Amino acid sequence: MKEQFPARMLRIHFGEDDRWQGKPLYEAIVARCKELDIAEVIVFRGIEGYGSGSRIRRSGHWSFSKDAPIQLSIIDTEERLEALIPFLDETIEEGLVAASPVEVIRYSRTQA
Amino acid sequence: MLQPGKAVKVTIYLSEGATHHGVPVYSSILDFLFYRGVSGATVTRGVAGFGADHHMHSLSSVEISDRLPIKIEFIEAQEKADSLLGKLEELSGTALIEIQETTVVKPAQLSKAAKPVHSTHLKIEGKAQMMRIYLSEEDRWQNKPLYEALVEAMRANDIAGVTVYRGILGYGAHRRMHKDKPLLSSHHGSVMLSAIDTAEKLQAILPIVDQMVQEGLVVFSDVDIIKYAYRPEVSE
Helix, strand or coil: CEEEEEEEEEEEEECCHHHHHHEEEHHHHHHHHHHCCCCCCEEEEEEEEEECCCCCECCCCCCCCCCCEEEEEEEECCHHHHHHHHHHHHCCCCCCCCCCEEEEEEEECCCC | CCCEEEEEEEEEEEECEEEEECEEEEEHHHHHHCCCCCCCCEEECCCCCCCCCCCCECCCCCHHHHHEEEEEEEEEEEHHHHHHHHHHHHHHHHCEEEEEEEEECCCCCCCCCCCEEEEECCCEEEEEEEEEEEEECCCCCCCCEEEHHHHHHHHHHHEEEEEEECCEEEEECCEEEEECCCCCCCCCCCEEEEEEEEEHHHHHHHHHHHHHCEEEEEEEEEEEECCCCCCCCCCC
């Protein structure tokens, strides 16, 4: 099945060491997205970068990181993403959220 | 799409055992034709034959049965066939390629029309589009990772730039949670492929993406290309 619709993409940047209620912040945000039934979420670990506060973030050797830059990319309709904003406001202490309009095609195996 | 009237039939004769980078040559050629939106192609295996080396290969000679003759045929408009020939010659190595003029009486019927794919390597600046495709790392197409097949398909269509990213966590259209496993077992991850080119060229390969992606999300956004510099390939 193929559907096409206008949507919005959020890109959220912060550090891998950022935590919320004891677990990594990115895990908390992904879990919240899942609760809100948001369509697509993917988390990337960058190899180097800096953000608000201008501290350089770098991945360490292996996967034992030294506050690597993290980018979440979240896609859904504007209304759905709107529901996520209060959670982001509450959990992100230092970071950046960028939104852009996108056009989406969704392929799924489930029959309509 | 193939129209009734004048066209050419291209036939490539090779041996079944011929490989290129460990993959049978006929299957790389077939993939290439598919990626470039050729209307149809058929691979036929002969029961016996001989080629330039003048060795007879037949089913009965067990020890060399992987050298049976293979024939790939497709019918296309002259211009389209011409645009494919350079790459075909490169892919087919020592094979014989033949072209004959033919007449299409009735093209095969499609359930939905596919747009032809144009392939000029333009210099692009200014308005362009970014296409992001979200997939699972374990998605496969024709026995290879889907993301890899998509990169090949885009490369065959001269899409300006393509990068594949592996996510550390995520879920997608298929609603399964992907989490990066520690150390070596890095399968089952979320993967994002990002491709940048003009809107027309990205739209042109969409019918091919349609056929290859069973589950996933394709996201388009407008971008401005500030700089596009590439080293032309050195020929000679």
